[in-house]
Amino acid sequence: MQPRDLSTHATYEAGRGIEEVAREQGRDPDEFVTLSSNENPHGPAPAAVEAIRAAASSAHAYPKAAHADLTDRLAEEWHVDSAQIWLGNGGDGAIDYLSRAMVDPDDTVLVPEPGFAYYAMSARFHHGRVRTYELSKDDDFEQEPETILAAAEHDRLLYLTSPHNPSGSTASLETIERIARETADETLVVVDEAYGEFAETDSAVALIEGRDGFDARDDVAVIRTFSKAYGLAGVRLGYAIVPGTWADAYARVNTPFAASEPACRAGLAALDDTDHVEQAVDSARWAREYLASTVDAPAWPSDGNFVLFDVGDGTAVAAALQDRGVIVRDCTSFGLPGCIRVSCGTESETKRAADAIGDVLATRDGRPTADEEVSRS
Numbered sequence: 291m292q293p294r295d296l297s298t299h300a301t302y303e304a305g306r307g308i309e310e311v312a313r314e315q316g317r318d319p320d321e322f323v324t325l326s327s328n329e330n331p332h333g334p335a336p337a338a339v340e341a342i343r344a345a346a347s348s349a350h351a352y353p354k355a356a357h358a359d360l361t362d363r364l365a366e367e368w369h370v371d372s373a374q375i376w377l378g379n380g381g382d383g384a385i386d387y388l389s390r391a392m393v394d395p396d397d398t399v400l401v402p403e404p405g406f407a408y409y410a411m412s413a414r415f416h417h418g419r420v421r422t423y424e425l426s427k428d429d430d431f432e433q434e435p436e437t438i439l440a441a442a443e444h445d446r447l448l449y450l451t452s453p454h455n456p457s458g459s460t461a462s463l464e465t466i467e468r469i470a471r472e473t474a475d476e477t478l479v480v481v482d483e484a485y486g487e488f489a490e491t492d493s494a495v496a497l498i499e500g501r502d503g504f505d506a507r508d509d510v511a512v513i514r515t516f517s518k519a520y521g522l523a524g525v526r527l528g529y530a531i532v533p534g535t536w537a538d539a540y541a542r543v544n545t546p547f548a549a550s551e552p553a554c555r556a557g558l559a560a561l562d563d564t565d566h567v568e569q570a571v572d573s574a575r576w577a578r579e580y581l582a583s584t585v586d587a588p589a590w591p592s593d594g595n596f597v598l599f600d601v602g603d604g605t606a607v608a609a610a611l612q613d614r615g616v617i618v619r620d621c622t623s624f625g626l627p628g629c630i631r632v633s634c635g636t637e638s639e640t641k642r643a644a645d646a647i648g649d650v651l652a653t654r655d656g657r658p659t660a661d662e663e664v665s666r667s
């Protein structure tokens with residue numbers, strides 16, 4: 291017995307966690323700071339922690355009411371109908387639901403390179419074929435409509451990431467609107483706003499609903515998650531916001547009870563704690579400025595809760611940082627072997643990371659320096 295041919299399926303390479311690294315090195319987890327997975331360094335909202343505790347005693351029941359309550363609440367936040375909110379097991383789960391709803395065997399899915407690995411994984415799970423468009427380092431990962439449109443064919447899904455992981459670049463609503471308008475009729479433009487809270491740009495929900503002077507479109511969907519700004523990566527909760535015209539497809543594709551009772555209750559509590567999200571956003575904005583201005587290596591301006599640095603050899607620098615107890619993301623798996631991505635930590639974590647990166651870079655010859663600073667005007 292063998293599974294189907296999975297030879298073209300890549301496995302997901304997550305940022306490395308403290309427990310994993312500490313165990314491997316026989317060191318105390320307390321010696322490390324982990325800035326490799328763009329998590330909220332302040333933890334979940336206290337009310338969300340309380341909600342998860344309270345949900346424990348009703349864990350025997352299916353989360354029917356909780357699911358409806360959260361969907362209704364999110365619909366209210368976004369001023370859309372409840373049917374337009376597709377809850378999933380993380381943003382990744384919501385991506386799968388879009389694949390299930392849209393992709394027929396051999397349909398093509400266009401994804402950014404470098405980019406978030408799960409778009410291609412989900413496409414392949416659903417028997418789609420993956421095509422890529424390039425965001426170039428030399429062009430500061432700028433999301434130009436011309437470049438993306440030149441790569442587009444009759445794709446079923448076209449992914450945009452705004453802010454983009456790992457570079458932090460954004461796509462304006464004008465750019466997204468033009469791409470949606472000029473791509474084939476069957477192409478759904480999926481705007482992944484996993485880091486939307488940290489950005490200054492507006493949500494592409496305006497294009498779905500026809501707000502801010504745009505006409506309403508039925509070929510744009512948005513992905514959001516509780517994993518980043520809300521600090522709930524461990525509960526796995528995210529959603530898609532889709533156009534009303536085909537929103538009823540959710541009922542035909544979703545795994546029953548897509549999000550668990552503790553997850554739904556935590557999400558509801560987190561939405562009530564606006565101070566907590568504001569703190570996450572303020573702290574990330576401070577940290578990304580601090581990192582970019584302190585570390586002597588070219589950095590790209592980021593609208594996310596992370597900064598991408600060109601350090602010459604990402605694998606070597608990430609390993610040297612790990613020896614110093616600072617875990618960052620080596621971007622080799624993103625196809626950027628010269629880069630590391632550093633998540634925004636608390637103030638003390640961020641300062642410690644900046645110091646450690648400075649120490650490591652000072653010992654390396656021939657690496658790029660901040661004088662060669664990339665500039666996105």
Ligand SMILES: *Cc1c(COP(=O)(O)O)cnc(C)c1O
Pocket residue numbers: 379380381382383406451455482484514515516517518523526527528
């Ligand atoms: C983190 C992330 C997501 C979603 O992650 P989940 O934990 O599944 O919600 C989606 N897209 C990008 C670009 C991300 O970085």
